[in-house]
Amino acid sequence: MNNIKQFDQYDDLEIVSRVLLGEVALYEIIIRRYNSYLFRIGRTYAYNHADTEDLMQETYLSAYSNLSKFENRSSFKTWLVKIMLNHCYHRKQKFSFQKEVMTESFEQETAIPMFVNQNNDTDRTIVNKELGRVLENALQQIPEDYRIVFSLRELNGMSTNETSEALSISESNVKVRLSRAKSMLRFEVEKMYSPADIFEFNLIYCDKIVENVMRRIGEML
Known part of the structure; x- marks a missing residue:
């Protein structure tokens, strides 16, 4: 982590661009940057800790596999959250309330x-x-x-x-x-x-997610 800490100040698009150019190790920054976001989403859906970790890892792997398809039409954070939500949807029924009335x-x-x-x-x-x-x-x-x-x-x-x-x-x-x-x-x-x-995500778990995702990305290369 120390070797890539110098890139912490780079925005998501810069990190994504560098990862696509071959600096795969920088993907760790993305994982650490959004671990707490994805963890809270998984827990909000009532998944337990282990299932949430699985969903997070699959989200990061899906995002990595489709990184070249990110078109910057929305923020990278929004794009990543949508992927996480899609994984959550796959296990639970989709939203049923489509037409609430404004009050x-x-x-x-x-x-x-x-x-x-x-x-x-x-x-x-x-x-x-x-x-x-x-x-x-x-x-x-x-x-x-x-x-x-x-x-x-x-x-x-x-x-x-x-x-x-x-x-x-x-x-x-x-x-x-x-x-x-x-x-x-x-x-x-x-x-x-x-x-x-709320839904605290300990640094120990954060490291675990980073290690697992980066290992599986390494296996994909």
């Missing part, structure tokens, strides 16, 4: 995430870690269509437009689902938890 409840939506840590002292951090688990459990109680929108927007920080592209639904539907997801979750939790406290 006033989300029209005043702000860009401020629902879960913001307003106190950084050590005791509160410890408490938040426990309550983060409560939120994880609460998320599993709401319908999957709303759960994944909440994950992309609130936990992964994707914009309404990015989420719309990733899920192939309208921006209005994204707003509807996010609003309804928040309504369902407000009953369970308060506005003081940071996304980092």
Whole structure:
């Protein structure tokens, strides 16, 4: 990792271009950059840790195999998330709610995430870690269509437009689902938890994903 750390500041397109030109080792940067995103998506779909890791690895391998097909019509992050979602879809039924009706409840939506840590002292951090688990459990109680929108927007920080592209639904539907997801979750939790406290992805697991994916890519060369 030390040898490629100098490339950390490069944007996704630069890394992709270099990988396509033969600097395959740089793909590790992509994996580390998006591990937490994909992990949260898999867990949001209620896959266990092991299944989520499998889905992540397959996503990275699929992305690598199709890297030359990335046309930059959307961000690389959105493209990668869509691949992950497709793998998740393959195991579960696709979204059933296609035509929600817009209501006033989300029209005043702000860009401020629902879960913001307003106190950084050590005791509160410890408490938040426990309550983060409560939120994880609460998320599993709401319908999957709303759960994944909440994950992309609130936990992964994707914009309404990015989420719309990733899920192939309208921006209005994204707003509807996010609003309804928040309504369902407000009953369970308060506005003081940071996304980092939810579905934590330990560095040890991150290294494991990197090692497995890069080994399998090596076998493909």
